[in-house]
Every structure is written in C-alpha cells, then in structure tokens.
Amino acid sequence: xxxxxxxxxxxxxxxxxxxxxxxxxxxxxxxxxxxxxxxxxxxxxxxxxxxxxxxxxxxxxxxxxxxxxxxxxxxxxxxxxxxxxxxxxxxxxxxxxxxxxxxxxxxxxxxxxxxxxxxxxxxxxxxxxxxxxxxxxxxxxxxxxxxxxxxxxxxxxxxxxxxxxxxxxxxxxxxxxxxxxxxxxxxxxxxxxxxxxxxxxxxxxxxxxxxxxxxxxxxxxxxxxxxxxxxxxxxxxxxxxxxxxxxxxxxxxxxxxxxxxxxxxxxxxxxxxxxxxxxxxxxxxxxxxxxxxxxxxxxxxxxxxxxxxxxxxxxxxxxxxxxxxxxxxxxxxxxxxxxxxxxxxxxxxxxxxxxxxxxxxxxxxxxxxxxxxxxxxxxxxxxxxxxxxxxxxxxxxxxxxxxxxxxxxxxxxxxxxxxxxxxxxxxxxxxxxxxxxxxxxxxxxxxxxxxxxxxxxxxxxxxxxxxxxxxxxxxxxxxxxxxxxxxxxxxxxxxxxxxxxxxxxxxxxxxxxxxxxxxxxxxxxxxxxxxxxxxxxxxxxxxxxxxxxxxxxxxxxxxxxxxxxxxxxxxxxxxxxxxxxxxxxxxx
Amino acid sequence: xxxxxxxxxxxxxxxxxxxxxxxxxxxxxxxxxxxxxxxxxxxxxxxxxxxxxxxxxxxxxxxxxxxxxxxxxxxxxxxxxxxxxxxxxxxxxxxxxxxxxxxxxxxxxxxxxxxxxxxxxxxxxxxxxxxxxxxxxxxxxxxxxxxxxxxxxxxxxxxxxxxxxxxxxxxxxxxxxxxxxxxxxxxxxxxxxxxxxxxxxxxxxxxxxxxxxxxxxxxxxxxxxxxxxxxxxxxxxxxxxxxxxxxxxxxxxxxxxxxxxxxxxxxxxxxxxxxxxxxxxxxxxxxxxxxxxxxxxxxxxxxxxxxxxxxxxxxxxxxxx
Numbered sequence: 001x002x003x004x005x006x007x008x009x010x011x012x013x014x015x016x017x018x019x020x021x022x023x024x025x026x027x028x029x030x031x032x033x034x035x036x037x038x039x040x041x042x043x044x045x046x047x048x049x050x051x052x053x054x055x056x057x058x059x060x061x062x063x064x065x066x067x068x069x070x071x072x073x074x075x076x077x078x079x080x081x082x083x084x085x086x087x088x089x090x091x092x093x094x095x096x097x098x099x100x101x102x103x104x105x106x107x108x109x110x111x112x113x114x115x116x117x118x119x120x121x122x123x124x125x126x127x128x129x130x131x132x133x134x135x136x137x138x139x140x141x142x143x144x145x146x147x148x149x150x151x152x153x154x155x156x157x158x159x160x161x162x163x164x165x166x167x168x169x170x171x172x173x174x175x176x177x178x179x180x181x182x183x184x185x186x187x188x189x190x191x192x193x194x195x196x197x198x199x200x201x202x203x204x205x206x207x208x209x210x211x212x213x214x215x216x217x218x219x220x221x222x223x224x225x226x227x228x229x230x231x232x233x234x235x236x237x238x239x240x241x242x243x244x245x246x247x248x249x250x251x252x253x254x255x256x257x258x259x260x261x262x263x264x265x266x267x268x269x270x271x272x273x274x275x276x277x278x279x280x281x282x283x284x285x286x287x288x289x290x291x292x293x294x295x296x297x298x299x300x301x302x303x304x305x306x307x308x309x310x311x312x313x314x315x316x317x318x319x320x321x322x323x324x325x326x327x328x329x330x331x332x333x334x335x336x337x338x339x340x341x342x343x344x345x346x347x348x349x350x351x352x353x354x355x356x357x358x359x360x361x362x363x364x365x366x367x368x369x370x371x372x373x374x375x376x377x378x379x380x381x382x383x384x385x386x387x388x389x390x391x392x393x394x395x396x397x398x399x400x401x402x403x404x405x406x407x408x409x410x411x412x413x414x415x416x417x418x419x420x421x422x423x424x425x426x427x428x429x430x431x432x433x434x435x436x437x438x439x440x441x442x443x444x445x446x447x448x449x450x451x452x453x454x455x456x457x458x459x460x461x462x463x464x465x466x467x468x469x470x471x472x473x474x475x476x477x478x479x480x481x482x483x484x485x486x487x488x489x490x491x492x493x494x495x496x497x498x499x500x501x502x503x504x505x506x507x508x509x510x511x512x513x514x515x516x517x518x519x520x521x522x523x524x525x526x527x528x529x530x531x532x533x534x535x536x537x538x539x540x541x542x543x544x545x546x547x548x549x550x551x552x553x554x555x556x557x558x559x560x561x562x563x564x565x566x567x568x569x570x571x572x573x574x575x576x577x578x579x580x581x582x583x584x585x586x587x588x
Numbered sequence: 589x590x591x592x593x594x595x596x597x598x599x600x601x602x603x604x605x606x607x608x609x610x611x612x613x614x615x616x617x618x619x620x621x622x623x624x625x626x627x628x629x630x631x632x633x634x635x636x637x638x639x640x641x642x643x644x645x646x647x648x649x650x651x652x653x654x655x656x657x658x659x660x661x662x663x664x665x666x667x668x669x670x671x672x673x674x675x676x677x678x679x680x681x682x683x684x685x686x687x688x689x690x691x692x693x694x695x696x697x698x699x700x701x702x703x704x705x706x707x708x709x710x711x712x713x714x715x716x717x718x719x720x721x722x723x724x725x726x727x728x729x730x731x732x733x734x735x736x737x738x739x740x741x742x743x744x745x746x747x748x749x750x751x752x753x754x755x756x757x758x759x760x761x762x763x764x765x766x767x768x769x770x771x772x773x774x775x776x777x778x779x780x781x782x783x784x785x786x787x788x789x790x791x792x793x794x795x796x797x798x799x800x801x802x803x804x805x806x807x808x809x810x811x812x813x814x815x816x817x818x819x820x821x822x823x824x825x826x827x828x829x830x831x832x833x834x835x836x837x838x839x840x841x842x843x844x845x846x847x848x849x850x851x852x853x854x855x856x857x858x859x860x861x862x863x864x865x866x867x868x869x870x871x872x873x874x875x876x877x878x879x880x881x882x883x884x885x886x887x888x889x890x891x892x893x894x895x896x897x898x899x900x901x902x903x904x905x906x907x908x909x
Contacts, residue, residue: 341625347628391601406601427636485681506792546740
C-alpha cells in the first residue's frame with residue numbers, strides 16, 4: 001500500500017536524521033581540546049553508566065519530573081511561554097495518539113471506538129483548539145505585539161509554525177467540508193441504511209441537513225415536523241450508534257457553518273482528496289523534517305536538562321563536556337529568553353551586529369561547531385559580538401533548556417582566539433571574566449589576545465610617526481570625533497607639575513616606571529598636547545590605566561586626565577577596529 | 589521615591605552571594621527595595637571602548653527607573669560611579685541627553701533627570717540611619733579591627749560622585765563602626781584594588797591587591813571590608829592565589845612549581861603577611877544582624893581549581909615591595 005510505504009519512508013528519514021544529528025554531537029568540536037570520536041563515545045557511555053548506578057540517579061529522576069515533564073524552568077522564567085508550549089505540545093500529542101494513531105491505539109483502550117462518536121469527536125476538537133490557541137499566542141507574540149526585547153524571528157521559527165498551522169488548518173478544512181458534503185452523506189446512507197426506501201432516505205437527509213450540518217442542494221428549508229420526526233426515527237435506527245451530534249465537533253461544525261454558502265461547490269471527491277493529501281503530506285513532511293527543524297528539541301531538551309542536572313565543569317570528563325556543548329547547540333529552541341534577559345542586548349540597537357544577542361550568536365555557532373571553515377568575516381563578526389558580552393551569567397540562569405551558555409561562550413572565545421584575528425574589546429574590563437578563568441585556558445594562549453590587540457593599535461598609528469611636512473587638519477582633530485565628549489582642549493591646562501604621576505598607583509608598582517610604561521601620566525598629557533599620536537597610542541600607560549581617577553582628582557589644573565585616557569582609548573579602538581574590518585574585507 | 593535594586597554583572601557571575609546577602613540585610617532591616625529585572629549593564633566596561641554605548645546603557649537604566657518613579661540602588665561601587673557619571677553628563681550636556689532620549693524613544697522611555705542612583709551604603713545611612721542601626725545590631729562584632737576599603741569609583745571623581753570626601757572619607761567607616769567594629773587607619777586605604785586589570789595585566793593587578801593586603805595586615809586589621817563586590821572578589825582571589833604560591837614555593841602542596849622558587853623571591857616571610865580575609869559590607873552587617881553565615885555566603889568564594897602563580901616568566905616585577 002503506497003500510503004503506508006510513504007509513512008515508513010518518512011519515518012526512516014526521520015530516524016536517519018536523528019542518527020546523523022546524534023553523530024554530530026560526537027564528531028563536531030569546540031574549544032582547543034582535541035578528542036577522537038571514539039574516545040568521546042566511550043566517555044559518554046561510561047559517564048551515563050556510572051551515573052545510572054550512583055546516587056546522582058535520584059537527581060536525574062528529580063530533574064526528569066520537574067524540569068523535563070513539568071518544565072519548571074520555563075514556568076519560572078516565562079509563564080506565558082510555558083502555557084503556549086503546553087497548549088501546543090499537549091494538544092498535538094493527544095491528536096497524534098487519538099487521531100493520527102487512533103485507529104491502532106484507541107481500540108486497545110476503548111471497547112467501542114468510532115472517530116465520529118463522543119468523546120472522541122469532541123476531544124479531537126478540544127485538542128485542536130488547544131493547539132490553535134497555542135499557535136495563536138505564538139503568532140501574536142511574534143508578529144503583532146512588536147516587543148523590542150524579543151530577538152528577530154528566524155526561518156526555523158517560521159517553518160515550525162507554518163508546518164503546525166498547515167497540519168491544523170488542512171485537518172479542520174477537511175472535516176468541515178466533510179460535514180457539509182451531501183455526497184458523503186448519500187454514500188454512507190447507501191451503505192448503512194440499506195433497508196430504507198426513497199421517502200425515508202429523503203427525511204433522513206432533511207434530518208441531517210437540520211441537525212448535522214449537511215448542505216443539500218435538493219432540499220430547501222423549512223422542513224415539515226413530520227419529515228424531521230421520520231428522519232429522526234431512521235437516524236436512530238441506522239446512524240446514531242456511530243454518530244454523535246456534529247455540534248460536538250464544535251470547531252469543525254463552526255467552520256462548516258461559515259462555508260455553507262459555497263459548500264455545494266466544495267462537495268466533490270477532488271476537493272476532499274486534495275485536502276486529505278495536503279494534511280497527510282504535511283504530516284509526513286513534518287515527520288521527515290523533524291530532526292532538522294526546531295521541533296528536534298523534543299529529544300535534545302530532555303537530554304540537555306538531564307545532563308546539566310548532574311554535570312559539572314570541574315568534575316566531569318572534558319570529552320563529555322565538549323559533547324554536551326555540541327548537543328546544547330541543537331537543544332536551543334530559539335525561544336529568546338536569554339536575549340530578553342541579556343544585559344547587553346540593548347546595545348544591539350546601536351551596534352547592528354546580531355551576534356550581540358545570545359540567541360542569535362548561538363545560531364551562528366552551529367556553523368563554527370560543524371567544523372566548516374568559517375569565513376574570516378564571519379569569525380570577525382562573531383568575535384566582535386561575543387567579546388561585547390559582560391558574562392553576567394543571566395542567560396545561563398534563565399535558559400529554559402538549561403544550556404550552559406556562559407561556558408559555551410567561553411569555549412568559543414578560546415576557539416576564535418586561536419584564529420589570530422586581533423579584537424580590541426579585550427582591552428577593557430570585559431577581560432575580567434577571562435582573567436578569572438585563567439586556569440581553564442591554555443597558558444600559551446592566555447596573553448595572546450592582549451598582545452595582539454596592543455600590536456594592532458601600535459601598527460595602526462605607526463604611520464603618523466613619519467614626518468609629513470604638510471599641515472594636516474585631521475591630525476588636529478583626532479580627539480574631536482563625535483560622541484567622544486572630550487575635545488583636544490581638555491588637557492590644555494596641564495603644565496607638567498607631575499601631580500598625576502605622583503598619585504598614579506600604576507607608576508608606583510614599577511621600579512623604573514618611565515622605562516616600563518613608555519609614558520608617565522604627565523608625559524601622556526603632554527604628548528596629547530603635542531599630538532604625538534603614535535607615541536600616545538602605543539604607550540603602555542594608556543592601556544594599563546586602571547581608571548581609578550586619582551590623577552583627575554588631584555590635578556591642580558582640573559585636567560580630566562582619567563576621562564581623557566578613556567577618550568583616547570575610544571579613538572584608538574574605534575579607528576583600529578574599523579581598519580581591521582576593512583582590511584580583512586579587502587583581502588577576501 | 590521608591591527604590592529598586594540594580595544588579596551588577598561581575599557580582600552576578602562570581603559573587604552572587606554578596607547580592608543575596610544584600611537582599612537579606614535589607615529585608616531584615618525593613619527597607620523597601622523592589623527587585624529590578626529589565627536593567628542592562630551599567631556600561632562601565634564600555635567607557636574605554638565606545639563612549640556612546642556607555643552613556644546609552646546607563647541612560648537607559650536611569651530612564652527605566654524614572655519610568656517607575658524609583659531610584660536605582662546598587663551594591664557595587666563601579667556601577668554606582670559609572671551611573672553617577674552618566675547622570676552628570678546627561679544633566680550637563682544637552683547633545684548627549686538628546687542622543688540618549690532619541691535612542692530610547694522606541695521603548696517609550698526618556699530620562700529627564702528625576703531618578704538617580706544610590707549606593708546601598710547611602711540608603712542604609714539615611715534609613716534606618718546610624719542610631720537606629722546601632723539599636724538593631726547585636727554588636728557581636730565588638731572589637732573587630734576592620735580595614736575599610738571604599739573603592740575608587742565611590743570616591744572619585746568627587747565633583748561627579750559626591751559620595752564623600754576623596755581625601756578622608758568617613759561615611760562607610762561610620763556604617764562599619766555601627767556594627768561595633770573598630771575601623772583602622774591604613775596607608776593604602778584609598779588605593780585601587782587592581783580589579784580592572786584582571787585579564788589584561790594580571791601581574792600588576794595582583795601586585796596592587798597584594799600591597800593593600802599587606803598594608804591591612806600592618807595596620808593589624810582582622811579583615812578588609814569592601815564597599816564593592818568586585819574589590820571583595822579581587823582581594824579574596826589574590827589572597828588565595830598568594831597562599832597557593834607561598835605554599836608551592838615552600839613545597840607544601842605540589843612539586844610542580846618547584847622551579848619557580850628562585851624567580852619569585854617572595855617578599856613575605858609567612859602566610860600571615862598577606863592573609864587578611866575580606867568581606868563585602870552587606871555580609872558584615874548581616875553578621876551583626878544575627879543572620880546565618882551560610883545564608884550570607886561567608887566563605888563562599890571557592891576557586892575550584894588552584895590558581896597559578898601570578899608571576900610568570902620575567903620574575904617579580906620591580907618595585908614590588
């Protein structure tokens with residue numbers, strides 16, 4: 001039977017897809033550590049086996065009931081999402097069991113199963129309404145309520161919603177067309193009401209037009225009470241055992257009332273079978289596509305939640321941690337809760353790099369993890385977005401799937417450091433996180449980003465060392481860029497009394513400060529006055545400043561020395577980053 | 589004006605127990621502070637990267653507070669100083685203020701200068717106030733010698749922050765003394781803890797913290813009490829790292845750092861020279877209020893893996909002592 005064959009084929013594709021996806025968890029890698037596929041599979045098997053026989057199994061059980069079945073994490077962070085999730089999941093699961101597989105499963109439980117009898121007739125519509133309400137909330141939140149904190153809708157989101165909606169709409173359309181169809185009625189009547197004569201069949205039809213929503217071109221309302229009474233008798237003899245009143249299928253019935261005016265034209269095998277095949281094929285497509293769609297989280301989320309319940313960075317096998325991180329990339333449902341709680345998401349509005357948003361960054365990472373050669377431009381953009389992260393851990397705390405996003409960012413940051421593209425954002429207190437996790441970083445790689453960034457800046461301003469002989473007004477205005485807030489005149493009052501240098505805690509940590517720091521604070525101010533930009537921007541003092549504001553506080557001339565240092569860093573970083581970006585684009 | 593808590597990113601990531609302790613203390617004292625949820629980073633790390641982003645981030649927090657008719661309350665000195673500075677810029681620079689309000693228009697936000705930011709110390713000094721606080725505390729900390737560390741951005745630049753005198757501050761000392769503790773004068777009191785350089789120049793960063801720890805020890809302090817969770821983190825981290833270093837040099841723990849011995853030439857004779865524990869002020873007050881040590885997260889900073897010696901090849905930087 002070709003229909004059964006199609007079902008098996010799509011099931012096969014689904015299983016093959018899942019197998020492929022699972023294999024990627026062990027094949028792809030992130031971070032600097034190297035493991036063979038074999039060792040990762042063994043490590044995972046051993047880890048699972050050990051957990052099974054340890055006390056941690058109880059933790060797993062608890063996580064299973066609380067976080068997997070009840071989705072407590074989701075309920076805590078986003079109650080509306082939780083409700084939407086369970087409306088769609090619950091409704092669709094029940095439809096799958098009672099309707100799609102109903103023919104096989106229901107008879108096992110119920111002695112008298114007919115899809116047209118209550119409670120099945122009613123329940124099917126009830127579950128359908130659940131899914132529709134869920135989809136409605138999802139669509140409303142995505143497309144109508146323009147919430148600036150929500151991450152942009154991706155194609156994956158649209159595909160998933162479209163597949164669900166297509167299945168539901170085609171199903172309802174099919175059912176309502178069937179309700180109104182007089183030809184279906186007549187076929188059934190011919191088959192089951194065999195003993196009845198033409199007149200009783202006519203009154204039966206009248207009864208069904210009146211009560212069951214059939215639209216008959218031959219019969220006109222109103223019907224006489226005798227005709228209906230006779231119809232009722234015929235109905236109770238021949239049809240009532242298998243047909244609960246159509247009104248119980250409230251949604252199908254409602255739609256059938258809406259299409260009444262055109263029902264006659266829709267009554268035909270062609271329309272019904274078209275609708276049926278749409279419904280059937282979309283279901284099969286959904287099944288085959290499942291491992292590659294976001295609905296795959298049905299499998300990955302539970303694994304992720306359970307794994308995170310027992311795994312710990314300091315205790316677990318590094319091979320398993322890597323496997324888990326790749327799995328986590330698949331577990332992301334793009335729900336956007338991380339972005340909503342991100343302390344940097346707002347900045348996305350002035351820096352248009354989608355990788356600032358954790359949910360979007362995670363999507364970009366899938367490419368990186370798959371080991372495909374990431375283009376230089378992509379690496380640059382991901383690194384830029386990633387390094388703007390304050391590592392405040394909020395994303396990890398709120399993720400409903402329990403993805404350890406912070407560790408993921410950490411691994412990726414180290415992977416990208418290995419590519420050797422300088423990123424200047426490391427020259428800010430954003431590096432505190434990396435410094436705190438020094439022990440997790442290969443010691444040879446640890447200081448590389450800082451030295452790369454310093455070198456990039458020194459190279460950038462090297463050109464201004466050459467004497468030009470011609471007056472260049474741009475040189476004059478390096479500090480007067482828009483948005484810097486301080487101008488070139490800020491240090492005009494400095495007369496090199498060295499109060500700043502004497503107050504500076506950095507100067508005092510060095511035995512030979514002028515040799516170690518290139519410029520002392522007062523010299524830095526003087527160099528700015530003289531516009532010796534190469535000296536200023538390559539000096540260690542500029543980049544070692546703590547921002548403790550002692551110099552500024554003590555300056556007798558009121559020079560905002562610390563703020564000036566921040567302004568200078570701004571100039572250096574924005575100009576150098578821009579040029580790095582341009583240069584990499586040119587080399588492509 | 590009502591108050592709303594502003595969480596700090598660094599504290600949330602590493603010393604969240606200090607923020608939890610703040611909540612416990614505030615609740616115990618009956619000070620009404622709401623929990624803030626939709627805030628973003630204060631912008632502190634962005635000051636040297638992208639000044640406009642820096643202004644915008646704090647500007648948005650202030651505008652959000654203003655929308656709710658509240659003032660921000662932070663436990664962190666850096667968040668406090670940063671937001672104060674932005675507040676001052678927005679009040680004095682019309683073009684910046686226009687820029688911020690334009691960017692916030694889409695969210696229906698605007699900052700008109702009605703809301704401000706307060707450090708939790710300020711809040712506690714105003715309400716319940718020192719006399720009431722003294723009555724509430726059990727003064728079990730009587731006689732404890734405490735070195736108070738204000739943190740740079742709580743004091744400087746004084747014309748912007750205006751928290752206390754930048755030369756001889758006393759407000760935080762008053763709060764600490766209310767617990768019955770004695771605050772000690774120490775030479776490095778107003779210096780930076782070195783935290784901003786973590787990850788950029790670890791050597792200098794730890795050196796600064798070490799100098800402070802030694803100075804506190806010389807002043808015979810039992811502990812350092814910090815007004816900022818980042819400084820608290822830095823002191824505890826440095827203390828642990830130095831202890832590890834010390835022990836490895838003296839081959840107490842692992843032989844793998846044996847060869848570092850000559851290079852390091854440690855400037856202290858025993859662990860006692862730098863082994864001064866640190867507490868965030870909320871923890872100290874919590875203790876004096878009789879709150880549970882575990883709930884306050886005392887002793888909660890545990891670095892899971894041992895820290896490596898801070899002085900890599902190249903030896904001890906000059907002028908260490």
